[in-house]
Amino acid sequence: MSTATSSVRSATTGKSSTPSALYQQVKDFIARKISDGSWKPGDRVPSEADLVAEFGIARMTVNRALRELADQGRIVRVAGVGSFVAQEKPQSTLLQIANIADEIRQRGHDYRCELISLARVAAPLDVAAALDLRTGESVYSVMCVHFEDDVPVQFEDRYVNPRMAPDFIHEDFESATPSEYLVKHVPFDQIEHVVDAVLPTPEQAAHLQMPANQPCLLLTRRTWSAGVPVTLVRCLHPGQRYRLGSRFRAEKLPARG
16 A cells, blocks of 8 residues: 555545545645645646546546645646656745845855945935825935845835935945845834735846736835834835734734724
């Protein structure tokens, strides 16, 4: 008796199982192989035909298990080729200003930042409103791309209030990212985060080395210091390479009536 078949039968204590129970057991079997490292990112998952033969169940049951694993981001299905263990998506927090360089290095991966532009520009209407400036007033603009193991994972488009960080424009950002510089030199006391699902512009897609028709996660952040806006930054992440999330203690949340 095979390992996979044994695991299914032992789980059902030898009794017949409904199709819904079987599809869940196939999912659990594959998920365990991924979680314990037996199957690593990029490894091929057994085909539908192999799983049907292995478990002795209907093809539509196996198909449902694979489909739901793909929807959950655990595997990637390529038409006419097969199913593969998905690359794990890095996760960034929403409750604080995350240092993407530190996050990447803590995962044991190489980090680098590619500066695209750094300039003093006239604030567009939306930027002026976000930073409490007059439309057309001078503002600092920086664009860069953050790489993990030479794969672009974030396109950063940032505007900085010159009143709060007058020396920002003179930095080369070779030893520190724009975010690191601002956290160090301009203490903030308020953060606003908004996340949207968007499509990248052709320019952004080119910098992120991705198709322009694939969705991205857009994290828009504003910070304040003593009530004065400091920065507006839009961080664009390819949806298939990155995720955003938070963990916090519920008891610290305000009570609701």
